[in-house]
Amino acid sequence: MINGGVRLSYAKRILYVDLTTGKTETKPLKEELAKNYIGGIGLGMRLFLDNSKEGADPLSPENPLIFITGPLTGTMAPSAGNSYAVVSKSPLTGGINESKAHGFFGAELKRAGYDAIIFTGKSEKLVYAWIDDDSVQLIDAKHLTGKSPQETEETIREELGDWYVRVSAIGEAGEKLVRVGCIINDEFRAIGRGGMGAVMGSKNLKAVAVRGTNDVNVANLEEFTEFVRTIYERMKGPATRKYRTLGTPENVLVLNALAALPTRNFSQATFEGAEKVSGEYLNERYVKKIIGCATCGMRCDHIALVPEGEYKGTTSRVEFECLWALGPLCGVDRLDAIIEAIYQCNHYGIDGISSGVIVAFAMDLYENGIITKKDTDGLDLSFGNHEALVETIKRMGSRKGWLGDVLAEGSMRAAEKIGKGAEKYANHIKGMELPGFDLRTLKTAALGFSVSFRGACHLRSGAYSPDVKGKVDRFKIEKGRGKIVMDGEDLYNVVDSLILCKFSRGVMYEGLKDMAKYYTLATGFKMTPEELIKAGERINNLARVINIREGKGTREYDTLPWKIMNVPVPDEGVAKGAVVNQKEFDIGLDDYYSVRGWTKEGIPTPEKLKELGLGNLVSIVEKKIGSKN
Amino acid sequence: MPTIHEKKFVSGDPSKCIGCTVCEYACSMEHEKTFNPTKSRIRAVRLNPFVNLAVACRLCEDSPCVAACPRDALSQSEETGIILVDEDKCNGCGWCIEACDYGAIQLHPETKVVFTCDLCDGEPKCVEWCPEEALDFTTKDILAQKARITAVKKLFQEALKSEK
Numbered sequence: 001m002i003n004g005g006v007r008l009s010y011a012k013r014i015l016y017v018d019l020t021t022g023k024t025e026t027k028p029l030k031e032e033l034a035k036n037y038i039g040g041i042g043l044g045m046r047l048f049l050d051n052s053k054e055g056a057d058p059l060s061p062e063n064p065l066i067f068i069t070g071p072l073t074g075t076m077a078p079s080a081g082n083s084y085a086v087v088s089k090s091p092l093t094g095g096i097n098e099s100k101a102h103g104f105f106g107a108e109l110k111r112a113g114y115d116a117i118i119f120t121g122k123s124e125k126l127v128y129a130w131i132d133d134d135s136v137q138l139i140d141a142k143h144l145t146g147k148s149p150q151e152t153e154e155t156i157r158e159e160l161g162d163w164y165v166r167v168s169a170i171g172e173a174g175e176k177l178v179r180v181g182c183i184i185n186d187e188f189r190a191i192g193r194g195g196m197g198a199v200m201g202s203k204n205l206k207a208v209a210v211r212g213t214n215d216v217n218v219a220n221l222e223e224f225t226e227f228v229r230t231i232y233e234r235m236k237g238p239a240t241r242k243y244r245t246l247g248t249p250e251n252v253l254v255l256n257a258l259a260a261l262p263t264r265n266f267s268q269a270t271f272e273g274a275e276k277v278s279g280e281y282l283n284e285r286y287v288k289k290i291i292g293c294a295t296c297g298m299r300c301d302h303i304a305l306v307p308e309g310e311y312k313g314t315t316s317r318v319e320f321e322c323l324w325a326l327g328p329l330c331g332v333d334r335l336d337a338i339i340e341a342i343y344q345c346n347h348y349g350i351d352g353i354s355s356g357v358i359v360a361f362a363m364d365l366y367e368n369g370i371i372t373k374k375d376t377d378g379l380d381l382s383f384g385n386h387e388a389l390v391e392t393i394k395r396m397g398s399r400k401g402w403l404g405d406v407l408a409e410g411s412m413r414a415a416e417k418i419g420k421g422a423e424k425y426a427n428h429i430k431g432m433e434l435p436g437f438d439l440r441t442l443k444t445a446a447l448g449f450s451v452s453f454r455g456a457c458h459l460r461s462g463a464y465s466p467d468v469k470g471k472v473d474r475f476k477i478e479k480g481r482g483k484i485v486m487d488g489e490d491l492y493n494v495v496d497s498l499i500l501c502k503f504s505r506g507v508m509y510e511g512l513k514d515m516a517k518y519y520t521l522a523t524g525f526k527m528t529p530e531e532l533i534k535a536g537e538r539i540n541n542l543a544r545v546i547n548i549r550e551g552k553g554t555r556e557y558d559t560l561p562w563k564i565m566n567v568p569v570p571d572e573g574v575a576k577g578a579v580v581n582q583k584e585f586d587i588g589l590d591d592y593y594s595v596r597g598w599t600k601e602g603i604p605t606p607e608k609l610k611e612l613g614l615g616n617l618v619s620i621v622e623k624k625i626g627s628k629n
Numbered sequence: 630m631p632t633i634h635e636k637k638f639v640s641g642d643p644s645k646c647i648g649c650t651v652c653e654y655a656c657s658m659e660h661e662k663t664f665n666p667t668k669s670r671i672r673a674v675r676l677n678p679f680v681n682l683a684v685a686c687r688l689c690e691d692s693p694c695v696a697a698c699p700r701d702a703l704s705q706s707e708e709t710g711i712i713l714v715d716e717d718k719c720n721g722c723g724w725c726i727e728a729c730d731y732g733a734i735q736l737h738p739e740t741k742v743v744f745t746c747d748l749c750d751g752e753p754k755c756v757e758w759c760p761e762e763a764l765d766f767t768t769k770d771i772l773a774q775k776a777r778i779t780a781v782k783k784l785f786q787e788a789l790k791s792e793k
Contacts, residue, residue, distance in 0.1 A: 075664050076654040104650070111665065164666075187678070213738055215663035225658060232760060289679050291647040295654055297760035299647055303678040315678070 008219050009075050009522040010034055011115045014047070015136065017129060019203050020061060020121030024136045029115050034071070035525050036613060038532075039115065041098040042497035042539040044068040044087030045546060048096065049617075051118055054549050058091040058195075059177055059202040061122035067109065067168070067208060068117075070499035071523050074110030074216030075224070078231050079501035080518070081295035082107050084168075090194040091179045091202075092354075092410045093431040093455045095552040096543050097194030101168075102293040102501050103186030108166040111212025123204040126175070128156065131210045141206040146172045148347045149184035149207075156209045169207035170197040171349025173397045177201050178408040180354040180396075180433075184346060188301075188317045189293070192351045194432060194454055195410070219524030227521060231507055235297035239506030243300040244290070248320035248503075249279030251436070252328075258468065259575030260438040261324070264331045264383045265360035266427055266561070269438045269569045269578075273333025282318060282335055293501075300503050306336045316342040324436035325356020326393075330363055331383030341390055348397025354410065357433035359392045361411045362403070364425040370418065376403050424562040430455035430552065439564045440578040442467035443477045447588040448485040450558045451602075453543035459502055461488035475575075477584040482591030490536030497539060538612040541596075541604050545617045548603060548624050555602040558589055599625060636710035637766050639671065639746060639753050641683040645763035648673045648681030652755035652764060659754040660747075667738050670746040671755050671764075683764065685755070686712060686733040686746035694745075697728035702742075709748065716742045 012029045037043040044066050056062035066087040072080035084106030090097035109117070112133050119129075126145055127138040144152050153167040167185065174181035174197030181197030182190045191197075200206075218224045234240075242250055255261040256274040263271040275281060282304065292299035306314045316339045326332065326341040345352040365371045366381035373379070381388050395404030406414045411426040411433055427434045432455025439446035448463025449456050458464055463485050467474035472481070491512070495505055498515060508514040512529035519527045547553030560580055568579040593600060597608035603625055606618040653669035661668045671685035688710035695703045695712065702718035703725055705711070712734065719742040725734050726743065734745040746753075748766075756764045765772075782789065 076651070076658060081654075081664075213665070213667045215661070215665045215668075217663050221658070221662055232758070235760070289647075291675075291678055291681065292649045292760075294650045296649055297651065299649070299761070301678070317678070 008217055008524045009071055009073075010039070011069075011110055011113050013114055015114045015117045015131070017117060017119050017136065017138075018121045019119055019123040019127070019138070019205060022138055026114075031525075034115075034523075035527070036535060037539065037542075038494065038497035038519070038535055039070040039073075040068060040083070040085045040100065040497040040499040041087060042493060042535060042542075044085050044098060044116065045096055045539065045542055047116060047118060048087050048089075049542065049546055051120070052089070055551075056089065058089040058094065058199060061120070061203065063089045063199060063202075065119040065196070065199050065203060065205070066116055067119075069106050069110045069115055070497065071519055072498060074107045075218055075522055076228050076295050077518065077522065078228065078235060078296045078298070078507075079293070079504040080498050082293045083499035083501065084109060085496070085499055086183060086191045086196045088196055088199045089550065090432070090454065091177070091198045092195045092412070093552065095430060095453065095455070095547040095550055097196065097454050098496070099182075099191040099193050099196055100496060100499055101183075101185055101189045101191045102296075103189035104294045105166040105168050105185035105189075105210065106499070107216075107294055108210045108212045110216055111214050112210050113212065113214050117208070119203060119205060122202065126204045126206050128169075128207040128209055129205065130160065131208065133211065133213055144206050145175065148172070149349050150187050150346070152207050153187065156207060160209065162211060165209050165211050167207050167209045169349075170200045171347065171397070173348045173350045173408070174198055174201035175206070176399045176408070178348075178350060178397060178399060179410040179413070180351045180358065180408070182349055182351045184349055188346055190346070190351070193353065193457065195351075197349050218522045220521045224521040227517060232297035234507040234509065235504065239509075240298040240504065243503045244298055246279035246283055247290075247300060247302040247318070249282050249302070249318060249323050251320040252278045252324070253280070254468070255437065258441065259569060259571055259573055259578075260441045260468070261328055262434070262436060262438045263328045265329060265364040265425060266438070266563045266567070267364070268571050269441055269575055270571045270573075271328040271333070274328065276333045277323060277327045277335055277338065279320075282323070286318070286335055286339065296501070296504070298504060304335075304339050306339050309336055311336045311340040314340045314343050316346065318342060321435055322352030322356065325353050325360070326389065327356075329356055329360040329436070330389050332386045332389055333384070334386050337386030337390065341393055344390060344393045344397065348394070350393070350397050353435050354433040355393055355396060357427055358396065358407050358411050358414070359389055361414070361425050361427065362392060362407055363388075365418065365422055368425070370420050370422055370425075377401050379403070424566075427561045427563060428456055429559060429561065430557055432456050434561065437464045438569070439560060440569050440580055441575045442474050443580060443584070444472055444474065444481050444484055446560055446564065446580050446585070447477055447481050447592060448488065450560050450585075451485060451589070451592055453540070453547055453553075459492065461485050461492060463488055475578055477580070477588040479587065479591050481588050482593070482595045485592055486595050489540050490533055493536040493539040494532050497535070534612070538614060541609060541612055541614060542617070544598075544602075544604055545609070545614070545620050549620050553602070554624065555589065555593075555600070558602060560585065601625075635768065636688050637768050638688045638710070638748070639685040639756060640687070640765050640767055640772060641685075642763045642765065643680070643682045645761045646673070646681045646683055647761055647763070648675030648683075649760065651758050651760055652683050655754045655758035659749055670735075670744060672732065683755070684731050684733055687731060693728040693730070694725035694734050697724040699724060709751075711747055712745050714743055714745070716740065719743055
């Protein structure tokens with residue numbers, strides 16, 4: 001027992017590590033904060049707001065980096081028992097960022113007795129944090145310089161002499177402040193999006209290694225176990241079928257048929273090579289084993305192995321998003337090369353989605369003569385050149401040469417540096433690269449992605465779902481879409497604060513009611529579905545207010561990439577000519593702000609904030625509302 | 630007198646195990662009423678994504694752990710084959726841990742005496758919970774039978790096909 005109190009599934013303790021001074025201390029987690037923000041991204045963003053200063057550069061010592069678990073982490077709860085999130089200001093967007101990962105690391109952190117670790121400052125030299133239950137040390141990591149996250153994990157386990165130590169680490173990219181740098185735990189599980197690896201690198205923090213030996217208890221073991229048993233049973237059923245069988249690469253043919261599979265940097269919306277990079281083809285020829293995370297009854301990790309050819313022996317976990325970004329979007333129709341490219345992303349520690357989108361951007365510039373072989377040191381960046389794809393990933397991951405260095409800044413900044421109209425080829429929102437859905441043919445998604453607080457993201461609202469499932473007319477934005485996006489966001493804020501894996505969201509047959517039950521049985525804090533969704537709304541408003549504080553949270557930042565609004569889909573068929581026009585986009589934004597209770601400028605009103613118990617943030621928005629009028 | 634053919638134990642199938650550690654959580658929940666893999670009597674090992682196996686006590690004949698105990702704290706049940714620990718006699722010296730080739734007997738982090746699989750009174754919870762059905766509550770004789778049948782099936786693949 002820690003702090004003398006009863007510890008249920010919250011550890012009720014936050015660890016503060018000042019990397020500048022090396023000082024560490026723990027403070028209790030306030031019960032009210034836990035209930036209002038749940039955990040995961042909600043609590044993480046609240047802790048961020050309370051521990052950061054306005055206007056800090058994301059890569060400066062003033063930007064705190066927060067590792068945080070969920071209220072179910074460490075328990076046997078499938079998918080929520082094994083997770084953690086990282087929250088900080090993003091070096092891509094300049095606004096708030098959160099990213100989640102599953103595997104084994106999160107549960108270890110909770111067992112060590114912490115709900116969260118807040119890293120502040122900057123270490124003088126490269127170190128890793130060794131958290132052995134109550135003991136916290138910063139250990140010299142000079143010998144880990146340039147090592148991949150996987151090598152780092154292995155080396156740390158060996159030198160600490162404990163095979164069960166869990167490690168979350170950055171690669172060379174994070175050390176070199178590559179803005180799409182990610183953090184990887186348990187070999188291939190990534191805190192992928194938003195450049196959290198670069199923030200970690202800016203602090204000279206190579207890794208966090210944890211050993212936790214404490215019990216994690218729940219309030220009502222008997223009922224909790226019964227409920228968990230039900231969830232395990234549901235996991236064997238239809239709700240997880242896709243993830244257990246073909247996996248997310250099933251999307252390749254689904255989206256291709258809808259003309260929603262962005263190809264060659266959004267030059268087309270269908271890919272003639274789709275069959276060759278489909279989930280069906282992948283599983284038949286490359287997937288060797290399907291494995292899973294701690295405490296999960298569903299197995300989803302499709303581990304692929306290249307059996308022959310120039311990439312023979314390469315192994316990667318393959319999901320749709322990275323497959324798409326490093327495949328169709330770059331015009332590459334070879335799965336062996338895509339598996340190699342994913343491997344290289346994991347090796348350098350860069351986000352596979354952003355990386356693919358950035359390579360595709362560079363290829364588009366090359367095809368259009370904006371950059372030439374002189375800029376690429378002789379590399380032929382034509383669409384479809386898989387060797388160039390792999391080489392560019394390596395250069396970007398290590399900032400090698402002009403090309404590697406400029407692309408490491410992310411597509412928005414790279415376009416600014418290159419000039420010559422390059423910004424028209426950069427497919428990002430708020431600075432973060434688009435995931436694999438063509439927003440010209442999935443327009444609820446277009447609205448959802450544009451208002452997402454962390455930039456282009458399909459998992460902030462799941463707004464692509466009604467489009468793909470045919471629940472709405474996907475070729476237009478109209479009144480009513482704002483509510484769809486808002487409801488999706490609020491629900492996903494709850495999911496990401498409990499840190500339930502989104503692949504398992506379907507096993508919550510009764511939605512919020514199931515989630516509230518889960519939370520109450522584990523934490524002992526009574527929670528209703530209504531309170532839970534209110535927390536989801538609170539969290540979205542909190543994120544928006546943080547972005548407003550950082551000057552990134554108003555209407556002019558809720559945008560779409562140039563191509564989405566100016567280049568109609570050329571592919572023959574139902575989608576030909578589709579493009580998002582300003583008028584419908586404005587209708588969508590107005591509708592969304594209105595259902596949110598925000599001003600026309602997209603600023604939460606003081607009344608809305610007070611209603612959500614965010615009254616103490618009113619001064620931030622009042623300043624902004626004043627200046628806009 | 631029970632024989633080797635009758636003693637059931639928990640055996641992991643490496644072709645099915647994915648190293649998810651659900652067994653560890655189920656074990657600690659059953660025995661310790663908490664979630665804590667360091668208190669689990671079965672432990673999963675993932676060497677890499679392809680190589681995973683959960684390991685528990687295999688009820689050896691003439692168990693080396695029992696033989697290694699200098700304090701006569703360990704004995705083997707004649708009926709079930711499980712290793713019984715006399716917690717008053719055990720002083721946590723760890724000779725038995727060294728003697729076990731499988732790491733299946735461990736020092737309990739709190740009681741500081743050794744603990745190992747007790748088969749949950751004949752209904753092992755890890756087997757019940759394993760999502761991959763990778764754990765068998767079986768006997769060595771049955772394992773050998775299964776292996777033989779698999780081998781023969783492989784040898785006579787063609788003949789079996791033509792029968793259909």
